[in-house]
Amino acid sequence: MLPGGKNVHTMLEQPHPQAPVRARLSQRAAWAGGNSIINALMARTLAHPNLISLAAGFVDQESLPVEPTQRAFAAMAANPQHMRAALQYGTTIGYPPLREAIAARLLAADGVPERDAAEVSQRTIVTAGSNELLYLASDCLLDPGDIVLCAAPTYFVYLGTLANLGARAIGVASDAQGIIPEALEEHLARCQRDGELARVKAIYVTTWFDNPRGVSVSADRRAALVDIAKRWSRQGRIYVIEDAAYRELQYDGSDDPGSLWACDAEGDTVIHAGTFSKSFSPGIRIGWGVVPADLLGPILSAKGHVDFGTPNFNQHLMHEIIRSGDFDAHTAMLRDRYRAKRAAMLSAAEEHLRPICGVRWAEPGGGLYLWLELPDGLAASLDSPLFDRALSEGTFYIPGEHCYAAEGEPRHANTLRLTFGIPSCESIQRGVAALARALRTACAP
Amino acid sequence: MLPGGKNVHTMLEQPHPQAPVRARLSQRAAWAGGNSIINALMARTLAHPNLISLAAGFVDQESLPVEPTQRAFAAMAANPQHMRAALQYGTTIGYPPLREAIAARLLAADGVPERDAAEVSQRTIVTAGSNELLYLASDCLLDPGDIVLCAAPTYFVYLGTLANLGARAIGVASDAQGIIPEALEEHLARCQRDGELARVKAIYVTTWFDNPRGVSVSADRRAALVDIAKRWSRQGRIYVIEDAAYRELQYDGSDDPGSLWACDAEGDTVIHAGTFSKSFSPGIRIGWGVVPADLLGPILSAKGHVDFGTPNFNQHLMHEIIRSGDFDAHTAMLRDRYRAKRAAMLSAAEEHLRPICGVRWAEPGGGLYLWLELPDGLAASLDSPLFDRALSEGTFYIPGEHCYAAEGEPRHANTLRLTFGIPSCESIQRGVAALARALRTACAP
Numbered sequence: 001m002l003p004g005g006k007n008v009h010t011m012l013e014q015p016h017p018q019a020p021v022r023a024r025l026s027q028r029a030a031w032a033g034g035n036s037i038i039n040a041l042m043a044r045t046l047a048h049p050n051l052i053s054l055a056a057g058f059v060d061q062e063s064l065p066v067e068p069t070q071r072a073f074a075a076m077a078a079n080p081q082h083m084r085a086a087l088q089y090g091t092t093i094g095y096p097p098l099r100e101a102i103a104a105r106l107l108a109a110d111g112v113p114e115r116d117a118a119e120v121s122q123r124t125i126v127t128a129g130s131n132e133l134l135y136l137a138s139d140c141l142l143d144p145g146d147i148v149l150c151a152a153p154t155y156f157v158y159l160g161t162l163a164n165l166g167a168r169a170i171g172v173a174s175d176a177q178g179i180i181p182e183a184l185e186e187h188l189a190r191c192q193r194d195g196e197l198a199r200v201k202a203i204y205v206t207t208w209f210d211n212p213r214g215v216s217v218s219a220d221r222r223a224a225l226v227d228i229a230k231r232w233s234r235q236g237r238i239y240v241i242e243d244a245a246y247r248e249l250q251y252d253g254s255d256d257p258g259s260l261w262a263c264d265a266e267g268d269t270v271i272h273a274g275t276f277s278k279s280f281s282p283g284i285r286i287g288w289g290v291v292p293a294d295l296l297g298p299i300l301s302a303k304g305h306v307d308f309g310t311p312n313f314n315q316h317l318m319h320e321i322i323r324s325g326d327f328d329a330h331t332a333m334l335r336d337r338y339r340a341k342r343a344a345m346l347s348a349a350e351e352h353l354r355p356i357c358g359v360r361w362a363e364p365g366g367g368l369y370l371w372l373e374l375p376d377g378l379a380a381s382l383d384s385p386l387f388d389r390a391l392s393e394g395t396f397y398i399p400g401e402h403c404y405a406a407e408g409e410p411r412h413a414n415t416l417r418l419t420f421g422i423p424s425c426e427s428i429q430r431g432v433a434a435l436a437r438a439l440r441t442a443c444a445p
Numbered sequence: 446m447l448p449g450g451k452n453v454h455t456m457l458e459q460p461h462p463q464a465p466v467r468a469r470l471s472q473r474a475a476w477a478g479g480n481s482i483i484n485a486l487m488a489r490t491l492a493h494p495n496l497i498s499l500a501a502g503f504v505d506q507e508s509l510p511v512e513p514t515q516r517a518f519a520a521m522a523a524n525p526q527h528m529r530a531a532l533q534y535g536t537t538i539g540y541p542p543l544r545e546a547i548a549a550r551l552l553a554a555d556g557v558p559e560r561d562a563a564e565v566s567q568r569t570i571v572t573a574g575s576n577e578l579l580y581l582a583s584d585c586l587l588d589p590g591d592i593v594l595c596a597a598p599t600y601f602v603y604l605g606t607l608a609n610l611g612a613r614a615i616g617v618a619s620d621a622q623g624i625i626p627e628a629l630e631e632h633l634a635r636c637q638r639d640g641e642l643a644r645v646k647a648i649y650v651t652t653w654f655d656n657p658r659g660v661s662v663s664a665d666r667r668a669a670l671v672d673i674a675k676r677w678s679r680q681g682r683i684y685v686i687e688d689a690a691y692r693e694l695q696y697d698g699s700d701d702p703g704s705l706w707a708c709d710a711e712g713d714t715v716i717h718a719g720t721f722s723k724s725f726s727p728g729i730r731i732g733w734g735v736v737p738a739d740l741l742g743p744i745l746s747a748k749g750h751v752d753f754g755t756p757n758f759n760q761h762l763m764h765e766i767i768r769s770g771d772f773d774a775h776t777a778m779l780r781d782r783y784r785a786k787r788a789a790m791l792s793a794a795e796e797h798l799r800p801i802c803g804v805r806w807a808e809p810g811g812g813l814y815l816w817l818e819l820p821d822g823l824a825a826s827l828d829s830p831l832f833d834r835a836l837s838e839g840t841f842y843i844p845g846e847h848c849y850a851a852e853g854e855p856r857h858a859n860t861l862r863l864t865f866g867i868p869s870c871e872s873i874q875r876g877v878a879a880l881a882r883a884l885r886t887a888c889a890p
Contacts, residue, residue, distance in 0.1 A: 021675075021678045021681065021682045021713070022681045022682060023681070023682050023737075023739040023740065024586070024646065024681040024682065025585055025586065025743055026584065026585055026586055026587050026588045026591075027588050028584060028585070028588075028747075029584070029585040029586070029743040029746070029747065032743065032746045032747055032750060033742065033743055033746055036746060036749065038749070057534075058533060058534050059533065059534070061529055061533060062529070064528075064529040064532040064533060065532060066522070066525050066528045066529060066532070069528070069532065069758075070522050070528075073518050073522075077511070077515050077518075080511050083509075083511045083514070083515075084506055084507075084509040084511060085728075086728050087509040087510060087511070087514065087726040087727075087728040087729065088503060088504065088506060088509060088726075088727060088728050089502075089503050089504075089722075089727040089728065090728065128573070128751070128752035128756070129752060129753065131750075131751075131752060131753055132751055132752050135750055135751050135752075139471065139473060139474070140470055140471055140473070140474040141469070141470065141471055141474070142471050143471045143472050143473075146471075157749075157750075160749070160750060161750045164746070164747070164750045201469065230466075233466040236466065236467045236468070236469040237466045237467060237468050237469065268466070277534075281532040281533075281758070282532075282533060282534040282757070283530075283531050283532040283533050283534065283535065283756060283757035283758040283761075284532065284756060284758050285752070285756040285757070285758075292468075294468040295468065297478065298470055298474040298477065298478055301474070301477040301478055301481060301609070302473075302474065302477055302609070304481065304483075304602075304605070305477060305576075305580055305602075305605060305606045305609045306573070306576075306577055306580050306751060307573035307574060307576060307577050307580075307730070307752075308573075308574065308576055311573070311728060311729060311730035311756060311759055312727070312728035312730070313514075313726070313728040313729050313730070313759070314756055314758070314759065316728075
C-alpha cells in the first residue's frame with residue numbers, strides 16, 4: 001500500500017507526447033493481419049452492387065429451418081424450468097445430452113455401434129461451428145514454425161488460421177480421391193531428411209466433399225491416412241485433424257465409407273470436427289469436436305479462455321431439434337434442394353463453359369462447391385484481367401490460388417471456386433453465363 | 446503429382462512404435478494448462494453433493510428471462526424473412542442494428558450524446574460475452590513476456606487468460622475507490638527504470654462493482670487512469686482494457702459517473718468491454734467491445750479465425766429484446782432481486798460473521814460478490830484447514846489468493862470471495878452461517 005500523502009502523479013507528470021503514438025500488435029496479430037481473401041474480395045466487389053456472388057460460402061437462404069427452429073423453441077418454452085436452464089451458463093465442454101446425441105450419431109454413421117458412446121461423448125466438445133474446434137486444436141498443438149500437412153488445394157480459412165499461429169502449411173498433392181497417401185509419405189520423408197519431422201504436428205483432411213474442390217477421400221485412402229499418421233508419430237504424436245463439415249451434404253446415394261476417426265481404433269490420433277452450420281443453420285452455430293483423451297484438457301482450457309463454452313441456449317435448441325427428428329428431416333430436404341442446385345450449376349457449366357476450350361471440372365458428389373481448372377497460363381487471381389472482366393459481366397468467385405499452402409505443391413493460379421450454396425438456380429445459371437462471357441474474352445487472342 | 450506406380454508407402458514402411466507416443470502441446474497450451482481454479486474447486490467439492498455454493502459465478506436462476514425471450518422469439522418468428530436472416534451467417538463484426546443499439550446505449554449511459562453514434566457503432570464488435578473480447582484484444586496486443594497492469598485483487602479468469610498468452614500480470618494496490626492512480630504510476634515508473642516500459646501494453650480495470658471485491662473506480666480516478674495511460678504511452682500505446690460486465694447491476698441510486706471510455710476523448714486508448722450475460726442471460730451469451738480504430742482490424746481478424754462471428758440468431762434475438770424495452774424492464778427487476786439478495790448476505794454476515802473477531806467486509810454497491818478479509822495469518826486457500834472445514838459444514842467459496850497477479854502487490858491468502866448471484870436468500874443465509882461455523886473453528890486457539 002502506498003503512503004497516503006504521496007503524489008506520484010504530479011512528480012512524474014510529463015506532457016502528452018506530440019508524435020502519434022504507435023499501436024504495438026502482438027506477433028500473432030501481425031501474422032493474422034490484413035491478408036484475408038474475404039476482405040480483399042469485399043474491397044474488390046463493393047463498387048458493384050448487383051453482382052451474382054458465386055463466391056460467398058453462405059448456405060441456401062430459402063431452406064433455412066424456420067419451422068423446425070420454432071418447434072424446438074416451443075418445446076423448450078413449454079417447460080420454464082428447462083428454458084431457464086438454457087438461459088443460464090453451461091459448462092465449457094457443452095450440454096451433456098447434446099454431446100451424447102453427437103457421439104451416438106457419429107458411431108451410427110460410422111457403423112461402429114460397438115464402441116462406447118458414453119466414453120466418446122466424454123471426449124466430445126461443443127464449439128462455435130467446426131471452425132472454433134479447428135482453431136482451439138491448432139492453438140493447443142502449434143507453436144510458430146510447426147508444420148501442418150494439408151491437401152493442395154485446401155480450405156483457405158484454415159490456412160489463415162495457421163498463418164495466424166505462425167505455423168507452416170505444406171500442401172500435399174491430391175487427386176480425385178483426395179489427398180494422395182504416397183505424396184503424404186514423401187513429404188514426411190522429406191521432413192525427416194531435413195530434420196523437421198519433429199515440427200510436423202498434424203495432417204489436416206476434409207474427408208467429405210472438401211472446400212474448395214468438392215472431393216472426398218476415397219474409402220481405401222481413409223485407413224491409409226490414419227495409418228501413415230500413426231507410423232510417422234516417431235518424435236511425438238502426429239494428429240489427423242478431420243474436418244467433416246460437409247458430411248451430411250451427400251447427393252448421390254447414401255453410402256458412407258466412414259470417418260477417419262473410425263479408422264483410429266486406439267482413439268489417440270484423429271481429431272474429428274463437425275458442424276450443424278451447413279446441415280442446419282449457421283446462425284445457430286453449433287459445431288463439435290471428438291478429440292483424443294490427451295487433448296481434451298488442453299482444448300477445454302483454451303476454450304475456457306475464449307468463451308467459457310458455446311451458448312447454452314443454442315445447445316439446448318439444437319439438442320431438441322435432433323431429438324424431435326427435425327434435424328434428419330431437414331437434412332433430407334436440404335440434400336434434395338442442393339442436388340437441384342448442383343444440377344443447375346453443372347448444366348450451366350455444360351452449356352456455357354464446355355464450349356470454352358480447356359476449362360475442366362469434376363462433378364462433386366456433395367458439398368457446396370464446383371472447382372474449375374482453366375487453361376494453363378490463364379490466371380483467375382483477384383488482380384487478373386479475368387477477375388476484372390467477371391466483375392463487369394456481373395459475377396465473381398474465389399480465386400483458387402488462395403486455397404494453396406505457401407509450401408509444398410505449387411499454387412495453381414488457373415483455378416477458381418464456384419459455390420451453388422446461396423445463389424438460386426436462376427442466379428447460378430446467370431452467374432455461370434456471365435463467367436463464361438468473361439472467360440471467352442480472357443481466352444480471346 | 447507423383448508418378449502413378451510408385452509405392453512410397455511400402456518403401457518407407459516401419460513398424461508402429463512400441464513406446465507410447467507423446468502428445469506435444471504448444472507453448473500456449475502448456476501455459477494455459479491444468480492450473481484452473483474452477484477445475485481445482487470442482488475436484489475438491491465433487492465428494493460433497495449437497496454443498497451450498499457461495500463460489501459459482503452463475504446468475505440468479507429464478508429470474509432468468511423466460512418470458513422476454515419468448516416474446517422476442519415470437520416477434521422474430523412473425524417475420525419468416527427476418528427469421529431466415531437470423532439463421533444465416535452474419536458478419537464477423539456483428540449484426541448492425543445490435544451494434545447501433547449498443548453504441549447508442551453507451552453514449553446515453555455515459556452522458557455524451559454529442560458523440561457520433563454511427564461512428565462508434567462501426568468500432569463496436571459483438572462477441573461471446575465480454576470474455577471473448579478480453580481474449581481477442583489480449584491476443585492481438587500481447588506477446589509472451591508483455592505486461593498488463595491490473596488491480597490487486599482482480600478478475601481471476603482474466604489472470605488465466607494472461608497466463609495462457611504467456612503475458613505477465615502485475616497487481617497494483619487498490620482501495621475502496623478502486624485501483625490507486627499513484628500506485629499505478631509507481632509501477633509504470635519502476636517498469637521504466639527497469640527498462641520494461643516497452644513491455645507494458647495495457648491496464649486492465651473493472652470499472653463497476655468488480656469481481657472479486659464489488660468495488661467501483663471512483664469518479665475522479667476514472668479520468669486519472671485514462672490520463673496516466675496516455676501520458677505513459679511513450680514507447681507505444683498503453684491501452685486501458687475496461688471491463689464493464691457489472692455496470693447494469695447497480696443497487697444504490699442511479700448515479701453513474703460514466704465509463705473510462707467516455708474519458709478517452711481521442712478514442713484511441715480505451716478498449717471497452719460489456720456483456721448481456723449478467724444483465725440478461727449468460728445462455729444467450731452476447732457481449733461486445735468498443736475498440737480504438739487501430740485495433741478494429743486486428744481484433745476482427747482474430748475473431749474470424751476463432752468463430753467467424755457471434756451466432757447471428759442470438760444477436761437478432763438480443764436486438765429484439767432491447768428494441769422492445771424488455772431489456773430495460775428486465776434489468777430493473779433484476780436490480781430489485783439482487784438488492785434483496787445482497788441484503789440477505791449482508792444481514793447474514795452481520796449476524797454470523799460480525800461476532801468473529803477480525804473478519805471484515807465492505808458493502809458492495811452492485812455486482813454479485815462480497816469480499817471477506819480474515820484475520821492476518823488465517824489462510825482461506827483450497828488446501829487450508831478453513832476450506833476443509835467449510836466443506837464439512839456444507840459450503841464453499843473462491844479463495845481470494847487466486848485473484849492476485851503473480852507480481853506486484855502480494856497475494857493475500859486471508860481473503861475470500863462470496864457470491865449472492867445464484868443462491869437463494871435462504872441458501873445465502875445458511876451458507877454464511879456454515880462459513881461462520883467453519884471460521885469459528887479455524888479461529889479457535
